[in-house]
Each structure stands twice: as structure tokens, then as C-alpha cells.
Amino acid sequence: MLSDKMLKALNSQVNAEAYSSYLYMSMSAYFESIGLKGFAHWMHMQAKEETIHALKFYNYIHSAAGRVTLKQIAGPPTEWKSPVDVFEDTYKHEVKVTGLIHDLVDLAIKEKDHATNAFLQWFVTEQVEEEESANDALQKLKLVGDDRSGLFMLDREMATRIFTPPPGMEAPAV
Ligand code: FEO
Secondary structure (H helix, E strand, O other), X not given: OOOHHXXXXXXXXXXXXXXHHHHHHHHHHHHHHOOOHHHHHHHHHHHHHHHHHHHHXXXXXXXXXOOOOOOOOOOOOOOOOOHHHHHHHHHHHHHHXXXXXXXXXXXXXXXXXXXXXXXXXXXXXXXXXHHHHHHHHHHHHHHHOOOHHHHHHHHHXXXXXXXXXXXXXXXXXX
């Protein structure tokens, strides 16, 4: 059974993951607007992943006999200065989400909630990948700099990203 504190924190994370999805959809729309369809696709896949993250929390709360209460999702930014600017924000955002996940683990330990702690370990591992993929793209963009042909090559690479939902979450999202 979830404590009131744990339930409130897990519900906040549903909102944080839904916001992440919204943020990456907004970034996808920005890339569409500047003609970088590969980057737009990458961000669209990222938004799908975030929807899955939100649903994983949603499902877990129900499994643990808790009540899901959805809150308003804040509006994301809509404009960026450049692709590098977008990925600097992406990386910063993922580092922030890692902090939120770690805070949830700390709370689960404090509340002696071993089941929630075990559930959260998937996200602890996932956040390592999330930070890595955002930082990889950021570093590549920085290397490319003002080279237009390099940017278009990178755009083609970003277009190849495939979305693979985790086991049990195969239903289409977004
Ligand atoms: Fe749900 Fe990108 O972390």
C-alpha cells in the first residue's frame, strides 16, 4: 500500500512525464518548422517514450491500489534559437528528470516502500540512457557547427530512430 506522501509524489511524476512528452512534441514542431524532418522524427519518438513513462507510473499507482489524480500540464516553450539550443534544453531537462526519479527513490526508501523502490529501478536505468542519448546528439551538433551538409547528414541519421515500447506497453501512444 502506498503512503499518502508516496502517492502524491508518484502522481506528480505522471504529470512530469506528460509534460516531458508535451515538451518533446513542441521541439518536434520546431524542427518541422525549420525543415529538419529527421530531428522532428527523433523528437516525436522521444515524445512517445515519455507518454509510455507517464503510463508506467499511471499503471503502477493503480496496481498498488492508489488513486491517479491528473493535474494540468504546463505549456512548454515553443521557440529555440538553433538545434544546439534545443538539445541543450533536452539534456538539461533529462538531468532534471533524473533528479526527480532519484528523489522518488529516496522517498520510497524513507517510507520503507520496497515495492515502489523496485518499480523505480527501471527508471533509474532508463535515465542513464535518456541523458546519454540527449548528450550524444548535443555533442554531434556542436561538432557539426555551422556546416550545413554535416547538419543534413545528421538529420538523416536522426530520421532512423525506431520506437520500441517496453514489454507490456506495446499499445500505440501519441
Ligand atoms: Fe521520462 Fe525522458 O524521461
